[in-house]
Amino acid sequence: MEQLKQAIMEKGVISGVDVLKVDSFLNHQIDPQLMNEIGLAFAERFADCGVTKVMTIETSGIAPAIFTGLHLGVPLLFAKKTKSITLDRRTYETKVLSFTKRKEYRIVVEQAYLTEADTVLLIDDFLAEGQALRGLIEIIEQAGATLCGAGIVIEKGFQHGGDRLREKGYRIESLAIIESMANHRIVFRD
Amino acid sequence: MEQLKQAIMEKGVISGVDVLKVDSFLNHQIDPQLMNEIGLAFAERFADCGVTKVMTIETSGIAPAIFTGLHLGVPLLFAKKTKSITLDRRTYETKVLSFTKRKEYRIVVEQAYLTEADTVLLIDDFLAEGQALRGLIEIIEQAGATLCGAGIVIEKGFQHGGDRLREKGYRIESLAIIESMANHRIVFRD
Numbered sequence: 001m002e003q004l005k006q007a008i009m010e011k012g013v014i015s016g017v018d019v020l021k022v023d024s025f026l027n028h029q030i031d032p033q034l035m036n037e038i039g040l041a042f043a044e045r046f047a048d049c050g051v052t053k054v055m056t057i058e059t060s061g062i063a064p065a066i067f068t069g070l071h072l073g074v075p076l077l078f079a080k081k082t083k084s085i086t087l088d089r090r091t092y093e094t095k096v097l098s099f100t101k102r103k104e105y106r107i108v109v110e111q112a113y114l115t116e117a118d119t120v121l122l123i124d125d126f127l128a129e130g131q132a133l134r135g136l137i138e139i140i141e142q143a144g145a146t147l148c149g150a151g152i153v154i155e156k157g158f159q160h161g162g163d164r165l166r167e168k169g170y171r172i173e174s175l176a177i178i179e180s181m182a183n184h185r186i187v188f189r190d
Numbered sequence: 191m192e193q194l195k196q197a198i199m200e201k202g203v204i205s206g207v208d209v210l211k212v213d214s215f216l217n218h219q220i221d222p223q224l225m226n227e228i229g230l231a232f233a234e235r236f237a238d239c240g241v242t243k244v245m246t247i248e249t250s251g252i253a254p255a256i257f258t259g260l261h262l263g264v265p266l267l268f269a270k271k272t273k274s275i276t277l278d279r280r281t282y283e284t285k286v287l288s289f290t291k292r293k294e295y296r297i298v299v300e301q302a303y304l305t306e307a308d309t310v311l312l313i314d315d316f317l318a319e320g321q322a323l324r325g326l327i328e329i330i331e332q333a334g335a336t337l338c339g340a341g342i343v344i345e346k347g348f349q350h351g352g353d354r355l356r357e358k359g360y361r362i363e364s365l366a367i368i369e370s371m372a373n374h375r376i377v378f379r380d
Contacts, residue, residue, distance in 0.1 A: 029267045029303045030252075032260035059248040059268070062220075063256050070222035077219045078249070113219045
């Protein structure tokens with residue numbers, strides 16, 4: 001998606017060797033017009049699989065995911081982050097290891113909002129090692145719901161989480177895949 | 191806003207004496223069409239004050255706020271919750287006492303995204319005692335930005351946080367004000 005790649009080139013800030021900060025349009029300040037275009041792009045790419053629900057994890061996935069839900073005409077369900085085991089039989093939950101924060105957290109979804117009748121499209125802002133996606137897939141499996149695939153705004157291809165999930169047969173579509181950030185220069189995968 | 195009041199009546203669940211759960215369309219599962227209408231309603235109500243930035247606090251404020259930003263044609267900036275003092279000179283921060291969770295947290299905004307040139311419209315999902323709004327107002331004051339007002343999806347009028355802010359001269363516009371939830375019956379303020 002050209003508009004997104006342009007925003008990354010113009011506004012993205014590389015921190016350390018593998019962190020890309022896009023706080024000016026995606027993770028702190030958010031560009032609503034760009035999110036609308038992103039939602040439309042995901043809705044078009046996944047128009048074929050009968051999505052009944054879009055799912056993401058709070059916080060930064062919500063903006064692209066809500067526009068995807070709008071254009072597909074289905075609700076958005078976001079998994080909530082929590083520190084403790086809820087021990088609530090009415091929730092699905094699993095553990096996720098955060099790449100940027102290097103700590104483990106739990107995600108929780110109320111069972112009332114996800115059933116085996118659902119076909120789910122996952123949306124997230126970043127895909128690095130794929131831990132968050134794996135957590136969401138685990139929740140979908142607990143619910144017995146059908147997974148359509150995952151739409152990712154920015155995939156860090158050099159961390160290979162997306163490639164490993166594709167090898168397992170999951171449909172992962174990323175609007176921008178960064179192949180390399182070596183020497184503070186962003187190179188996209190074709 | 192009739193569509194919102196109808197959703198509250200049909201899908202809201204009263205918990206205890208003063209908690210209204212709207213997890214099926216606003217706080218866990220989110221209805222994108224309704225959020226779009228809510229964003230449009232806020233954009234129309236605050237069309238007169240030259241808004242340059244919409245602001246909210248993560249997480250549940252993001253959905254209504256992003257559509258408000260879309261319809262006003264301005265970015266959304268969300269304050270991040272954090273447990274610790276960041277001691278970062280490049281951020282504004284303040285403390286907020288959570289009504290539902292009865293604990294204190296800090297909110298942080300990067301200075302780069304809020305300056306005295308900004309005119310800010312605050313958007314939030316709930317207004318109860320007004321602590322979150324007061325925190326956001328404090329951040330705006332730290333930045334020297336201009337406050338246009340606050341758009342609230344659901345105000346719990348019987349907790350009077352909104353009334354106290356209005357008495358101080360702030361412009362608070364709520365799309366649904368709940369006057370009473372006594373006997374598990376929701377009564378809206380006219």
